[in-house]
Amino acid sequence: METHQVKVHTELETRQVAAQLAVLLKPGDVVTLEGELGAGKTTFTKGLANGLGVKRHVSSPTFTIIKEYQGELPLYHMDVYRLENSEEDIGFDEYFNGDGICVVEWAQFINEFLPEERLEIEIQYAGEESRTIQFKAYGTHFEGILRDL
Numbered sequence: 001m002e003t004h005q006v007k008v009h010t011e012l013e014t015r016q017v018a019a020q021l022a023v024l025l026k027p028g029d030v031v032t033l034e035g036e037l038g039a040g041k042t043t044f045t046k047g048l049a050n051g052l053g054v055k056r057h058v059s060s061p062t063f064t065i066i067k068e069y070q071g072e073l074p075l076y077h078m079d080v081y082r083l084e085n086s087e088e089d090i091g092f093d094e095y096f097n098g099d100g101i102c103v104v105e106w107a108q109f110i111n112e113f114l115p116e117e118r119l120e121i122e123i124q125y126a127g128e129e130s131r132t133i134q135f136k137a138y139g140t141h142f143e144g145i146l147r148d149l
């Protein structure tokens with residue numbers, strides 16, 4: 001496992017870091033996003049979407065669990081909060097081994113379905129508009145991505 005940390009000072013910077021990451025990702029990649037309410041998980045996903053060339057507006061998938069966006073690669077934005085303790089498999093494998101990028105919020109609730117190789121991202125408050133973005137790469141593919149980021 002390798003880690004990397006970036007400090008950002010504006011919302012735009014958060015989006016830019018995410019967009020830089022997006023171009024390094026490949027189909028079937030799984031990225032998990034953690035952070036308290038308002039930390040910037042949706043903002044980060046918007047940046048990722050931008051980097052993937054998604055034109056549509058990205059909004060939180062809380063009530064739908066999965067939202068799909070078409071870009072240079074498909075983006076699957078998942079919020080699995082509502083699956084807490086349900087142990088329900090809604091066909092994660094097809095997404096996690098699929099043709100697009102998966103961004104998963106509240107991933108701890110579906111731990112048993114998560115692939116071992118993944119990129120964990122945690123966004124922490126560091127001031128009004130400042131955030132610390134912490135990356136943990138599991139597996140050689142994501143470790144390589146962290147070195148290029």
Ligand SMILES: Nc1ncnc2c1ncn2[C@@H]1O[C@H](COP(=O)(O)OP(=O)(O)OP(=O)(O)O)[C@@H](O)[C@H]1O
Pocket residue numbers: 008009010011012014035036037038039040041042043044060128129130131
């Ligand atoms: N550096 C920053 N990075 C990201 N967001 C920032 C930053 N500075 C300020 N913000 C603001 O913080 C808010 C982040 O909201 P966002 O919806 O992305 O958070 P979230 O983690 O998805 O929250 P929730 O769990 O409620 O969905 C936005 O209003 C954004 O403008």
